[in-house]
Amino acid sequence: MAEPAPEPALRASSLSQAYGESWVLRDVSFELPAGGTLAVIGPNGAGKSTLLQVLATLLRPSSGSVSVLGSELPGSAWKLRGRLGYLGHSPLLYRDLAAAENLRFHARLFGLPAEGAERIADLLERVGLAHRASTRVGEMSAGMVKRLAVCRALLHDPEMLVLDEPLANLDPAGADVVAPLLGPRRGRSRVLVTHDVAAALSGADRVLALTREGSVAFEAPAAEVDPDRARSIYSEESLRGAMA
């Protein structure tokens, strides 16, 4: 007897999202197999960050259905608590706490008080912030805060990473340090917003391209996407089309 197909990590069907009267995502559908990486590309205002907030259970979808790691949103969002690592535009760190204090706070919230200390020390070392463990976040540069936010997102070894431009604010050395930590790993699914089309096509299994109106331009395996077609969604014509 054939084994049942594994549950996809992500499945969205006719997902739409509105802020008041303004629709940011329109009828978005896609699927990502477990352990895969979905790259989301699109111009500014296409709704990429909003999509990630929906997938991370931080926003309730206005319409359509969304399933993350087998849990339907928003009804079963509570089942995903502690299973996602979210790295958005806000670092989710307290400015008046030191780097290690912030990570200890999150470790305790995720129920990792004992093993947390070791993991915190290891992560700080790996992102090059071990010597800044006692520095308050408010006194850190944007790049340092980003590296610390990466530690925060990885602290509980999540099953899925939800990454919104994870390398933004990082200099090349910082990006080199952080990229392997956030890279593909057996058993971990990823959804990644990026403006780097080449990186999206080389590092992802599937690509979801959104138009300026928040609808799907295309959704396909990364290997089948023509780079020029992917870049065309950022073109002026695309912008004019959206304004028309």
Add this chain to the structure above:
Amino acid sequence: MNGPSTFSAVATILGKDLRVELRTLQSIPAMVLFSTTIYVIFRFGLDRTQLDGGLATGVLLVTILFAALLAINRLFVAEREQGGFEAIRLAPVDGTALFLAKALALLVYLTILELFAIPVFWLFFLDSGTGLLPMLPVVLLLNGALATTGALISPIATNSTARDLIGPLILLPLLVPPMVAASAAGAKLLLAGGPDYDKYASWLGALGLYDAIFLLIGWAVFDFLLED
């Protein structure tokens, strides 16, 4: 993923809040300064150096109420501006832990305020401090009312564009019943001739019931408030 117990999550969030307050001194010094200023205004505004009964109780309780509003307005600002709401929603903890931690933080702030504000009140306005001892349970139960309603309403206000307006507009009507109960109890405790305990237990009971009701309401609805 197995998260921490609610007790552990409450302790973690409360510890964070107290550490940040100790470091930044954003709420408690402002509350203390505010209470002193209010006393000075009452002293000169009423042109009285001695108060008793309902007037004395009113001055004390209104001062505590408005000082509490300062802390309540700021209670969730860091969670909104620095991502605390999102962090809690991503973690395997019940949102109720945030409500309980914030209510406890408010209780701590109010207790520290009163350690200063009640002796100053005695110094400014009272002939004798005999009524202040039985007044303590009244004030502590009023603190419970301020803490539970404050922790419940503050996130609603914090997430609105008119935070400073919405908070007091919703909160003050909700606080009328405990203020009435506390004033009624206190009016007889701070009489010039010494405390009168008529209906004292009833008013304490009413305050305790109010605290319990708002604790349960917060417990029941706070997780929903955290959603968008």
